[in-house]
Amino acid sequence: MRSSQPWLDSKISPAPQAGPLTPLARGVAATVTDQARAEVPPSKGALSDGELLGSISSPEVLRALPAEVLPTLAAEIRDYLVAKVSKTGGHLGPNLGAVELTIALHRVFESPADKILFDTGHQAYVHKLLTGRHDFEKLRQRGGLSGYPSRDESPHDLVENSHASTALSYADGLAKAFALRGEKRHVVALVGDGALTGGMCWEAINNIAAGKDRPVVIVVNDNGRSYAPTIGGLANHLATLRLNPGYERVLDLVRDSLSRTPLVGAPLYDALHGVKRGLKDAISPQGMFEDLGLKYVGPVDGHDLGALESALRRAKSFGGPVIVHTVTRKGYGYAPAEADEADNFHGPGAFDPATGKSIAPPALKWTKVFSEELVAVAEEREDVVGITAAMAIPTGIDKLAQRYPERAYDVGIAEQHAVTSAAGLAMGGMHPVVAVYATFLNRAFDQTLLDVALHGLPVTFVLDRAGITGPDGPSHYGIWDLSILGVVPGIKVAAPRDAATLREEFREAVAVSDGPTVVRFPTGAVPADLPAVSRVGGVDVLVDAGKKPDVLLVSIGAFAHTAVEVAARAAEHGIRVTVVDPRWVRPVPEALVTMAREAALVVSLEDGVRAGGIGTALAQTLSDAGVGVPVRDLGVPAEWHPHGTRGEILADLGLTAQDIARQITEWVSLQAEQADRTSDPLTH
Numbered sequence: 173m174r175s176s177q178p179w180l181d182s183k184i185s186p187a188p189q190a191g192p193l194t195p196l197a198r199g200v201a202a203t204v205t206d207q208a209r210a211e212v213p214p215s216k217g218a219l220s221d222g223e224l225l226g227s228i229s230s231p232e233v234l235r236a237l238p239a240e241v242l243p244t245l246a247a248e249i250r251d252y253l254v255a256k257v258s259k260t261g262g263h264l265g266p267n268l269g270a271v272e273l274t275i276a277l278h279r280v281f282e283s284p285a286d287k288i289l290f291d292t293g294h295q296a297y298v299h300k301l302l303t304g305r306h307d308f309e310k311l312r313q314r315g316g317l318s319g320y321p322s323r324d325e326s327p328h329d330l331v332e333n334s335h336a337s338t339a340l341s342y343a344d345g346l347a348k349a350f351a352l353r354g355e356k357r358h359v360v361a362l363v364g365d366g367a368l369t370g371g372m373c374w375e376a377i378n379n380i381a382a383g384k385d386r387p388v389v390i391v392v393n394d395n396g397r398s399y400a401p402t403i404g405g406l407a408n409h410l411a412t413l414r415l416n417p418g419y420e421r422v423l424d425l426v427r428d429s430l431s432r433t434p435l436v437g438a439p440l441y442d443a444l445h446g447v448k449r450g451l452k453d454a455i456s457p458q459g460m461f462e463d464l465g466l467k468y469v470g471p472v473d474g475h476d477l478g479a480l481e482s483a484l485r486r487a488k489s490f491g492g493p494v495i496v497h498t499v500t501r502k503g504y505g506y507a508p509a510e511a512d513e514a515d516n517f518h519g520p521g522a523f524d525p526a527t528g529k530s531i532a533p534p535a536l537k538w539t540k541v542f543s544e545e546l547v548a549v550a551e552e553r554e555d556v557v558g559i560t561a562a563m564a565i566p567t568g569i570d571k572l573a574q575r576y577p578e579r580a581y582d583v584g585i586a587e588q589h590a591v592t593s594a595a596g597l598a599m600g601g602m603h604p605v606v607a608v609y610a611t612f613l614n615r616a617f618d619q620t621l622l623d624v625a626l627h628g629l630p631v632t633f634v635l636d637r638a639g640i641t642g643p644d645g646p647s648h649y650g651i652w653d654l655s656i657l658g659v660v661p662g663i664k665v666a667a668p669r670d671a672a673t674l675r676e677e678f679r680e681a682v683a684v685s686d687g688p689t690v691v692r693f694p695t696g697a698v699p700a701d702l703p704a705v706s707r708v709g710g711v712d713v714l715v716d717a718g719k720k721p722d723v724l725l726v727s728i729g730a731f732a733h734t735a736v737e738v739a740a741r742a743a744e745h746g747i748r749v750t751v752v753d754p755r756w757v758r759p760v761p762e763a764l765v766t767m768a769r770e771a772a773l774v775v776s777l778e779d780g781v782r783a784g785g786i787g788t789a790l791a792q793t794l795s796d797a798g799v800g801v802p803v804r805d806l807g808v809p810a811e812w813h814p815h816g817t818r819g820e821i822l823a824d825l826g827l828t829a830q831d832i833a834r835q836i837t838e839w840v841s842l843q844a845e846q847a848d849r850t851s852d853p854l855t856h
């Protein structure tokens with residue numbers, strides 16, 4: 173029995189073989205467990221979810237375990253992860269694939285003296301368990317563990333930024349700092365094959381390789397996938413790897429990965445695997461990395477604990493920059509995750525562990541609406557092409573790829589390249605649609621500003637997951653786009669409020685031929701369509717409070733339903749609120765200036781940072797037009813916001829209908845008091 177839970181007895185994975193414990197191992201494990209029980213502070217949580225796992229209060233305890241019990245530990249970790257993540261949701265596939273790797277890392281290196289960095293950080297759950305964090309009940313939920321490394325949680329955690337491809341640069345800097353300070357520490361960076369497609373990694377490798385005496389160990393977790401496969405179909409060209417008889421299982425894994433249909437080109441994978449078209453030209457991966465100045469170890473079976481430990485010890489003893497190439501399988505040990513072709517187990521929501529089926533009620537998502545409209549537009553216009561940075565399904569580019577494979581490009585985790593390559597496509601007569609999460613556009617700001625906008629190129633950016641997102645926490649909030657795009661001359665930004673306006677505004681965006689356009693929308697289920705009562709100069713009026721309203725409430729994007737509720741609540745206090753949705757928020761529509769002249773107070777409401785946001789732009793526009801009406805802007809403070817649900821975070825920020833109505837009522841009363849004072853001759 174390798175697992176206490178039937179779903180781990182997968183037919184797909186050939187190993188790991190935990191098997192029953194030998195009497196010796198059982199004895200040692202029991203002793204270690206007793207010691208560990210005594211050591212675990214009560215706050216660190218349960219010991220009941222797996223006897224051995226429950227004993228691991230720190231990496232020291234892990235290092236004291238005999239190798240024979242490690243497969244059991246790995247099986248317990250998988251049990252635990254499936255059981256817990258099936259309830260909370262989270263990054264299951266990446267973690268199941270990194271169990272042995274993380275165990276080996278913590279046995280060979282001595283964190284926190286040695287520094288272990290997790291690129292992206294979505295695969296750090298096993299690291300959390302091995303560093304004594306065993307309470308996953310509220311993973312990624314308010315008050316619970318973060319879904320990424322978190323310096324508040326543990327001295328073993330360093331990097332909280334879950335934007336990919338940064339770990340090698342952090343590692344380079346840390347190694348330089350330790351060299352300057354004369355500290356003998358190893359710096360280890362675990363990076364996925366997907367993250368390795370990001371340009372920052374190669375900039376870092378260029379520098380790491382130059383530090384011959386700096387002990388940086390780059391561990392590549394090569395599972396052949398980002399979300400979707402990272403690779404091309406070159407299964408017939410693996411002869412160089414076959415030359416090494418120790419890699420039979422590695423070859424199986426690689427062959428499996430290669431046989432999947434790719435969206436992405438193959439050069440990186442070729443390099444990693446020493447693959448080139450034609451055996452005569454075959455290069456070895458050693459050659460590639462060693463030419464760059466890095467010692468190469470591998471490929472190593474990333475589920476073979478013995479092989480991993482021995483490879484990592486070799487790397488550790490080398491004393492300079494070294495790359496350890498491990499081959500793993502995403503979702504390893506849990507059949508539905510291993511068989512996952514649709515990215516469902518990269519970061520699933522809650523699911524039934526017995527079947528792997530999602531238990532979320534079906535809902536129409538913003539992404540699906542965009543995805544369908546993109547295909548409809550592409551059917552009408554041959555110049556429309558789609559670009560994704562390794563997120564074809566999550567951004568909805570997959571539907572275009574299915575319909576027109578030659579008109580959809582997955583460029584890898586390479587947002588900067590995505591944008592400038594879109595600029596090239598536009599120069600060449602196409603109309604590219606770059607679909608990224610709002611937070612990841614940060615990466616490509618300069619490219620958007622100069623490569624696209626300066627050249628007046630017709631590129632449409634579709635920003636998914638804009639605004640407050642939720643469980644991924646601070647790095648994933650899509651709250652900066654409206655501000656940073658505000659400084660891009662000539663850019664046009666739309667913020668649809670529902671499915672109908674998303675379709676409409678997307679079509680308007682791709683109709684623009686003389687510069688960049690942006691359509692941004694939030695995460696999750698799209699709310700019911702909210703028809704306008706009228707449209708004035710391109711601005712939709714959602715609630716018309718008649719002439720000279722007390723308040724003109726300018727609602728941006730998905731806040732429309734909240735804004736309408738605010739108007740209803742304010743009306744109960746005798747305050748007349750007109751609600752408008754500008755649809756296009758940059759540049760600020762002229763019609764808003766005319767409407768604002770009529771109102772006693774203008775309030776803007778946006779799902780983005782207030783600093784430099786639409787409220788600021790509106791106030792400037794009104795001031796420039798000589799409209800003296802006071803403007804109040806409601807939005808997200810430029811601070812770090814913790815993980816939680818979107819609803820919880822919005823409530824924290826006072827961005828619920830109830831809070832906004834109360835706030836508006838106060839402002840209106842304050843204005844009335846001030847007006848009274850001004851008109852009272854005794855106060856002069």
Ligand SMILES: Cc1ncc(C[n+]2csc(CCOP(=O)(O)OP(=O)(O)O)c2C)c(N)n1
Binds near residue numbers: 368395563585
């Ligand atoms: C800059 C950036 N773009 C996109 C993402 C979204 N993303 C998160 S994980 C991931 C795939 C990572 O693949 P890999 O590094 O191979 O790790 P694996 O999940 O396969 O373990 C992507 C694209 C991100 N985190 N950062």
Ligand SMILES: CC(=O)[C@@H](O)[C@H](O)COP(=O)(O)O
Binds near residue numbers: 518637695
């Ligand atoms: C690590 C990462 O960047 C993604 O996996 C992200 O967690 C996905 O978020 P969604 O669940 O909103 O697609």
Ligand SMILES: [Mg+2]
Binds near residue numbers: 365394
């Ligand atoms: Mg990968």
